Amino acid sequence: MYSVKEAFYSLQGEGGQAGRASVFCRFAGCNLWSGREVDRASAACRFCDTDIRGTDGQHGGRFASAAALAEHLTMLWPDAPGTATPQVIFTGGEPLLQLDGALIEAMHDRGFDVAVETNGTLPAPPGIDWLCVSPKGTAPLVQTSGDELKLVYPQDDAPPSRFVDLDFRHFFLQPMDTAPLGGGDAALADTVTYCLGHPQWRLSLQTHKIAGID
Ligand SMILES: C[S@@+](CC[C@H](N)C(=O)[O-])C[C@H]1O[C@@H](n2cnc3c(N)ncnc32)[C@H](O)[C@@H]1O
Ligand SMILES: Nc1nc2[nH]cc(C(=O)O)c2c(=O)[nH]1
Numbered sequence: 001m002y003s004v005k006e007a008f009y010s011l012q013g014e015g016g017q018a019g020r021a022s023v024f025c026r027f028a029g030c031n032l033w034s035g036r037e038v039d040r041a042s043a044a045c046r047f048c049d050t051d052i053r054g055t056d057g058q059h060g061g062r063f064a065s066a067a068a069l070a071e072h073l074t075m076l077w078p079d080a081p082g083t084a085t086p087q088v089i090f091t092g093g094e095p096l097l098q099l100d101g102a103l104i105e106a107m108h109d110r111g112f113d114v115a116v117e118t119n120g121t122l123p124a125p126p127g128i129d130w131l132c133v134s135p136k137g138t139a140p141l142v143q144t145s146g147d148e149l150k151l152v153y154p155q156d157d158a159p160p161s162r163f164v165d166l167d168f169r170h171f172f173l174q175p176m177d178t179a180p181l182g183g184g185d186a187a188l189a190d191t192v193t194y195c196l197g198h199p200q201w202r203l204s205l206q207t208h209k210i211a212g213i214d
């Protein structure tokens with residue numbers, strides 16, 4: 001059984017695939033936060049910008065099989081002209097609590113590339129086409145390879161220097177959006193300064209928030 005908070009068609013807003021049309025599947029639940037505001041201050045991850053509880057979002061629900069969820073997600077890809085390869089982005093919540101080989105295979109069978117956004121505390125199953133790992137504070141990092149490491153910045157307990165020797169093709173810093181937490185936007189200036197001083201890192205902006213889309 002898969003529990004999905006919401007699913008929608010949008011543009012990948014972040015990282016090395018920013019701008020690519022994709023179907024998003026946001027699994028419910030995370031191992032680093034309950035999703036309840038009362039628990040935020042004591043959680044392992046305290047800056048989450050997302051509603052990760054329940055299955056009540058747009059096109060959310062509970063799905064009994066990989067085939068049922070894959071069919072549901074495939075319906076969200078538009079019947080559009082051109083030859084672009086469809087992509088599904090499994091996110092959450094923490095997708096690696098639920099994503100398995102059967103679902104990856106079911107999406108591949110339907111012609112989709114499979115991308116994943118994970119906090120890196122769980123091992124990724126084989127077959128993922130684009131793996132984005134986004135470490136959180138002192139939470140133990142288990143998945144130490146992938147396509148991109150995308151670190152939310154700044155995190156006092158997770159300096160970029162800790163990650164530079166890991167096995168990733170791309171290294172991004174993404175300014176911490178404190179708007180949901182009542183903060184300002186000092187993180188953007190700090191991130192720019194860090195990237196200028198450490199050219200191994202590239203700036204990742206959450207372009208969907210700029211564009212006003214999901
Ligand atoms: C909501 S998370 C879900 C996937 C997974 N649990 C993770 O943390 O990578 C999706 C992406 O949003 C990023 N993110 C979450 N809260 C953020 C914030 N306040 N500012 C910037 N990025 C944030 C995460 O680091 C991750 O790259
Ligand atoms: N447009 C858009 N791009 C995204 N890239 C990663 C997201 C996420 O929440 O995992 C996200 C999201 O929520 N929306």
Ligand code: SF4
Pocket residue numbers: 030031032033045046047048049050052092093094119136
């Ligand atoms: S690990 Fe990801 S989903 Fe979980 S609380 Fe942090 S940002 Fe949100």
Ligand SMILES: [Mg+2]
Pocket residue numbers: 049050
């Ligand atoms: Mg998001």
